[in-house]
Every structure is written in structure tokens, then in C-alpha cells.
Amino acid sequence: MRTTAVCLAQHIGRGFRFQWHLKNQRRIPSSGAAEVLAAKGIKVYDPKDILTPAFNRVVEFPPPPPVTEEELELNKRPCYVFHEYFSPPGGMTQAQHLTNSVVHPALPQRIVGRIRDNSEEEDSKIQEVILQSRLMDSHQELLPRIDDVVNRPGWNFPREWGSPVGRKNKQMTYKLLLLLDQLSPGSANKHLMANTKSQVSLEHSGQLIQMKYKAYALLIASKPLSPVAEEEEIHATEGEILPTIYPFSPFLHLQTTCEIQREQYDCLATSTLYPHTLFIHLNMPRPPHDDDNFCGLTLMQAFGHAAAYAKSSLKIASGDLETPLTLQVVHTTGRKFHFGVLQLNTLDLTGPRKNIFWSSPTETLFDVCNFKGAAANLEGYNPKIFSLLRHSMPNKASLVLSPALVPRAARQESITLH
Template sequence: MAASMLTHSVSAAGLPCARRTGLRCLSVSASRSRKQVQPRQRKEPLEIPGLERITYGDLCYYVPWLARPNFPEWRMDWNPQYYRSPPAQEMALYKEQPSYVFSPKCRLLGGVKQALWLTKSKLLEGLPQRIVNLCEDPAYTFPNYEELVHNAISNACLWSTTDEIREREEYCPKLLQSLLHLCQTQNCTYPSLSQRTFVENWKLATYWHKDSTIYHVRGSNGLLMSAKTPLEPLASSSEIQATEPHVLDSLYPLSPAIDLHEVNVYKYLNDIGFKDGFPYSHPHTVYLTEPCSTRAKCLPDQLRAKMLMIAFGGAAAKARILFGDDVKTLPQPIVVQSVGTDGQLFHFMVLQLNTLDLESNDGIKNIVWMEGDQALYDTVAFKPKMKRKVVLVPAGIAGYKPETFVKFWAMYLNGAV
């Protein structure tokens, strides 16, 4: 019994010790895990004036008792992948005064209101009377156009795929190309239409001053239809003078340059994208499609603002080429059209550039005619959408509106009759 009591006492005395050891091990490991491992920082070599450090740089191999040499930074200048641009302040085109650039990726928060202020323009709702006359005159419509446009919509949205939901980035440009092809089939009827050409990814560069601020329009912009002869002015001289008392809407508290790229490295460049001697040097109509990506998606008002900015940039660049860089009031107004679409809604705009004196808001204004949100159809579906045995969306094309294509055709025909 004494032996058992001795064994019990020893074991009882040993347990607390084991427990204490285990707790100590756990606490040490936990403290080590909580402790953040700091990377070893290399000590800077001590520089003593008048003494030269002896390094192993000339030996080309490591020597532990010699100092580590300071090698110059290696640069691969011949490979563009490893090119590092110098700081902006060291560039040749650096300027202290910043400028603001409108590119195709910009989405103006103020929409058309902001674009009108930047371009010093007056907005008139609806299309010009000349284009309205082309729409209303049945002599300018070609036969069987309703069925042809219906087939173009079906080909872009239904026939070319077996998917139930067609991606807009596929059917939107295809529908625009199909409608332009229908217009090109009338070149035999109207010979003047053969004096035009299309330029894809039209490159544009121009600038102007507004309230002591420099603005630019740069980049590749959609599809341009250019012609050998310019479009005739739509507003008379009396109508141009009538725009002088018009007051531009203020964007306060927003800045007029909101959503524009601010840069300090820029060049005063005026380029319409055509070389000297190009026969089709007059911009006629700019065709734009809404960006299909989620990040670049814009609202209809922002798309119309983009149409106005690009059309103004093309007209301003052409005006400086014709009348010089210092022109203010244009001797002859320049007219540029623009059409924008997201595959269902169409927006039509006509710009008449009357002046490039944009320093102040006084004086005559440029004139903009705009008609937006013109639906070509309501819905397109492979199969009907039903709920409780009620057809919500019918199969095929529903709500087809051929009058929208008539306006598209009138914009295309303008200047040829």
C-alpha cells in the first residue's frame, strides 16, 4: 500500500510539471506566430571621405572579406518592353498649364449640356428642314425598303447565331454595316453617292481654347463617311446672327472639364487624318456605336454628347485646314453629321460650325440639330417569353418602325440631291 501511495504521489507530482511544460511550449509558439517576420534590411555601405572602398567588382566573383560594389542600374533600351518613360517634367513637350483631352473612352457626366458648353453651341430639337423634306418626300425612298430593313435586323439579331441571347457587341456593328450596305445599293440611282468613301477607326486631333483653358479631341473614332464635296450650310446668315443673344447653360457646381483627361505633356496638333491630296477629304457623317463593355458603357445622353464632341472636332480641324489656324468667325460654315446607335435606339445629330472664337460665351454660337431615342424596333426574341400562359414578348421582331430607317437614309442622302 505504501508503494502504491508513493507511485500515486510521483505521478501526481509529475502531471503539473508536464502541463506547465506544454503550456509554456504553446505560449512560446503562439507568441512566435503572432510576431511579424520583418525582412532583413540591407545596411547601406559606410562612406568615409578620403577613403576608397575595396570591392570585389573587378574580380567578377564574390569575396567575403571585400566590400560589395555598387553596380549601375541595367537598362535594356533596345527592347520597348523594358522602356521606362522619364518623369513628365523632363519631357520636351511638358507645359506648366494643364490641358484636358476628350478621347473615345470619355463619358461626359454632364451629357449634352456639358458638350454644348464646351463647343459653344445652341441646341435645336429635331432635324433640319432639309433632311425633314427628304424624309417626307416619297420620291427619295427606294422600293421594298421595309422588307429589306426587316431582313437586315433578322440577319444581325436572329439568323447568324443559334444562341437565345445575342451579345450586343456582335449584332450592333453588324446591324449598322447592313443598313449602310442597303444605302450603298442606291449608288446607281444617285450617282453623287459614288463620290464618297468610308474610313474605319478615323483618327482625329484638334484643340481649342475656352475660358483660358485648353481642350483637345484625340483618338480613333468610329466609322467616318467622307466625301469629295462639303455639305452645304443649313442655317442662313440671319439665323446665325440670331444665335448671338443665346446664353449657354452653366454646369455649376460641376467643372466643365469633369471626366476629361488632364495632361501636362501635349502638343498643339491639328490633324483630320487625311494626307494632302486625298480626294475624299471632307467629313460627311460620323457613325458611332455604343461601347459594349461594362466599364465603357454609356447612357444615351452621354452617347449623344460623344457624337457632338467628335463632330465638332472634325469640323474644327477641317476649318483650320481651310482657313488657317487663327480663324475666328468662319467665312463659310462647315457642316458635319453624326449617327449613334446601340443596336436598337438611333440618335441623329447635325452640327454647323459657325465660329471658333470660343474664348468667351458672347457672340455668335454654333448650331446643333439633334433628335435622339429613335427606336428601330421594340424587341427581338428567338422564342416567346410567357408568364402564366400570357405572351409578354413575342417571338421574332416586335414593334418594327421603318420610319427610323427613313431618317437614317435621309442623313445618308443629304448632299447628294
């Protein structure tokens, strides 16, 4: 048996209690300063006789207002919540029933008639923007894990570093807007609000629904977009029948909840500025949506933002709008683009009058964007997307927004393009 040295181990708790007891018995020695001052004729006072006691003020807040029976019933009422993560399984047909909208499979003629081809210099700048935003960004972070359940099920792929999809989409949209501002020197009064949020509650078939949507940016101006459809065409929608989704419900793939925020707000919170173009990003490395589902998401988010503006800023509680509200929308995954125009005619989601949505076919900005032989490679560039983006913008635009116009609940951020 090997002998070992005994370590001087001590019990920490016992040692702490001993030190506490020892220091507690110590007395503060007198420094003799009081005697020295008294010998010089200086009077010494006790601090308690000079200093006033601490001022402790008890703040009494007013009691909260009593909750009415109507609010109690509203809080108990189940609600269907739609947000940017909701994907309608029924695609555009389900989105039509949820928003009470008819769909035209082409953009309005006032946009299509102005489209022209880009010059070689413009196409060169656009391709440079794509390469800079997709490949030349030096930002690096750990990307989400890759799962290939079809080709390699159960395989644990190594984590990769790079620029996430959301950052790539933001960089590309922002640089395309900068390029538009440079190519259109006459557009000097438009505003661009980034990271917009809206929340609105509506009635649909006796059920309470709430739409909570976020978008990358919203282009606004001091004048609204003129309605695309005239009064006769709006009245003609009362006789149109939406495509059936029987036997499914419009609330397919949703569950009711009572834990929701009752506050309603839009990204502007003012009736002196009007929304023009909404930019939406679908930040998914491999979107599982087909074109019909992707277009349905565009309609849902465009309607959510337009309805929130109508209820919060224009103070329209329900029913038909006296002056229709027109909103343009650009939905992108970074590679695939979808352009649409929504004319909000009514907030009654089950009434005879319907909203109108002009939808263009989805377009692909490029086929391949990668490094090939240590050089940036871009294949299958489509110039039509920038032409649509340029001619769907309002004629007047500058990109400054006062923070006072931003609602506190929405927590917006504004950016300026020079």
C-alpha cells in the same frame, strides 16, 4: 525502413561545365585535302588573303533640333483630354459649354421635308439586316463578364460565348449602308472611310483641351454640305446665352495631364474631300447613359471631328470660319439611334459667335431581337430610322478611297461598297 534504388542523378550545371571544358581541348584534325591539292599542282590560299573584311559603316544621324522655350512651356502646360470613353455628367448642357454650341431640338427642315415612309419590300430587307447582324453571325468569342449589382450583387455569372456588341454594330451599319447603296442607284460618287481617328487641341477659358475621337465610318464626297443656317441666323447666335451649369465647371469629371501627343490630325488630311456623315458606335452591352447624356456624346464627337478637319485640312488656326462647315452625325448603340447636324461656325470656344447643333429625339430601332422557340424573333421594329438615314445622306456617293489620302498617324482603313 524501406530501401530504395539510388537514381543516377547528375548536377546539370557541373555536367555542362565539364562538357564545355572537354570540347574546348579538342583539336580539329586535318582532312588531308590541302596535301592532295598541292600534289596535283593546285595552290591553296588562306581565306583571309582573298576575302575582303566586312564593310562596317557607321551611320551618323543629325542631331535633333533644339527645343524652343515655347515648346518647353507647352509641354509643361496641363491639358484636359476628351476621348470616346469620356461621358459628360452634365449631359447636353455640359457639351454645349465645351463646344460653344446652341442646340435646336429638331432636324433641319431640308431633311425633315424629304422623309417618306418605306415600302413593304424595304422594311422586309431592313428587318432581315437586323436579324442577320444581331442573331445570324456565326462568329463566337468569350463575352465580357455580366455584373448585376442591383438584382444579384456579388453573384458570379458564368461567361458566355457569342458575337460582341461592337461586331454586331459594325455588321448592321455596314449592311444598312449597302442597302442604301442598292436602293439609290444614282448615288455613285461617295466615299466611305472606316475606323476614322481625329485629334485636335483647342483653347477654352484659358485652359488647353485636346479631343481624341474614333468613329466607325465617315462618309465623304468632293463637295461640302451647304450651310443650314444663313448669315443672319449665325449672327443671331451671338446674343444667345447658353444654359447654366453652375456651380459645376465645364471640365467636370476630368483631370489634367501633361503627357499628351501634340500632333494634330484629322481622318482626311486633304482639303479636296469634305466630311458629310459621321457614324459613331457606343459599344457597351448595357449603356449607363440616359438620353440627354447620349445626345451630349453625339455633340462632343461631332465637334471633335469637325474641328480637327478645320484645323488640319482647312488650315484654320482659331477664330471664326469664313465658310461654315456642316457635318451630319449618326450615333447608335445598335438599338438606340440619335441623328444630328452640326454647323461649325467658330473655333473660339468662349467667343460670342456660337456653333449650331440640330438634334432629333432618340429613336429605338427595335424592342426585342432574340431567339424564341428556336426561331429568330424581332419585335417593335421602327421604320422611321431608315427613312431618316436615307434622306440625310448626300445625293452623290461611291465607296472607294485611295490609301494615299489616309494620314499615317491616324492609321485609317477604307472599305468599298459595290
